[in-house]
Amino acid sequence: MPADLFETMRSTRSMRRLKPDPVPDAVLAQVLEAGTCAPSGGNMQGWRFLVVRDQAVKDAVAHWYRRGWHEIVGPRYRSAPPPPGSTPERQARLLEAAEHLADHIHEAPVWIIPCSSAPATRTSGASIYPAVQNMLLACRALGLGATLTTLYLLFEQEAEAALGLPEGVHSYAILPIGWPVGKFGPVRRAPLAEVVYQDRWGSAWQAPD
Numbered sequence: 633m634p635a636d637l638f639e640t641m642r643s644t645r646s647m648r649r650l651k652p653d654p655v656p657d658a659v660l661a662q663v664l665e666a667g668t669c670a671p672s673g674g675n676m677q678g679w680r681f682l683v684v685r686d687q688a689v690k691d692a693v694a695h696w697y698r699r700g701w702h703e704i705v706g707p708r709y710r711s712a713p714p715p716p717g718s719t720p721e722r723q724a725r726l727l728e729a730a731e732h733l734a735d736h737i738h739e740a741p742v743w744i745i746p747c748s749s750a751p752a753t754r755t756s757g758a759s760i761y762p763a764v765q766n767m768l769l770a771c772r773a774l775g776l777g778a779t780l781t782t783l784y785l786l787f788e789q790e791a792e793a794a795l796g797l798p799e800g801v802h803s804y805a806i807l808p809i810g811w812p813v814g815k816f817g818p819v820r821r822a823p824l825a826e827v828v829y830q831d832r833w834g835s836a837w838q839a840p841d
């Protein structure tokens with residue numbers, strides 16, 4: 633019996649601590665195929681997926697990811713309040729996990745990098761991120777841990793050069809993937825009442841009892 637989709641969505645968390653054990657190609661193919669099930673504008677399927685296992689490439693890109701975390705994103709998050717639905721303790725755990733990923737992302741056995749040669753705008757992103765979410769859900773369904781990461785884009789040119797992307801091709805994320813060290817658990821989010829409006833901006837939506 634396949635996993636219930638809603639349960640899968642509710643437990644598709646960022647899994648930042650990964651074992652070095654290899655992910656078989658047949659399993660990875662299931663993840664990539666789920667990505668290509670996603671919609672794209674005009675069904676153009678302009679996405680391209682770079683699978684990276686090469687240690688030298690991962691090491692070179694990880695250098696920029698680490699700098700992005702340690703010099704910019706880490707200090708910024710540490711001085712900000714916890715996000716909606718979180719607590720200072722949970723936020724501290726998240727920062728610890730994010731720092732762990734920053735220091736170990738090159739050890740993830742495989743990365744998927746979704747790319748496109750369309751001009752990088754909201755519209756082009758709208759044809760890439762549905763595939764990304766499908767792949768995250770597929771990873772969860774297969775018991776693989778993954779995280780959508782973009783902070784390496786703080787050093788976009790350097791990181792994309794290290795990835796060897798040709799002129800005009802841009803990456804939209806790095807998904808480090810591997811078998812998770814910890815357990816999957818529920819995602820923490822703000823309640824609907826805080827994020828859904830009815831007819832007018834700011835007017836509360838009446839959730840059913």
Ligand SMILES: Cc1cc2nc3c(=O)[nH]c(=O)nc-3n(C[C@H](O)[C@H](O)[C@H](O)COP(=O)(O)O)c2cc1C
Nearest residue numbers: 644645646648730733779780781782783784819820
């Ligand atoms: C657009 C986007 C960019 C993100 N970039 C990073 C990143 O660079 N590094 C990281 O560790 N997590 C990154 N995340 C993961 C979020 O921090 C995570 O989804 C969020 O804290 C909620 O936690 P959860 O996924 O465990 O429910 C990103 C998520 C999104 C949607």
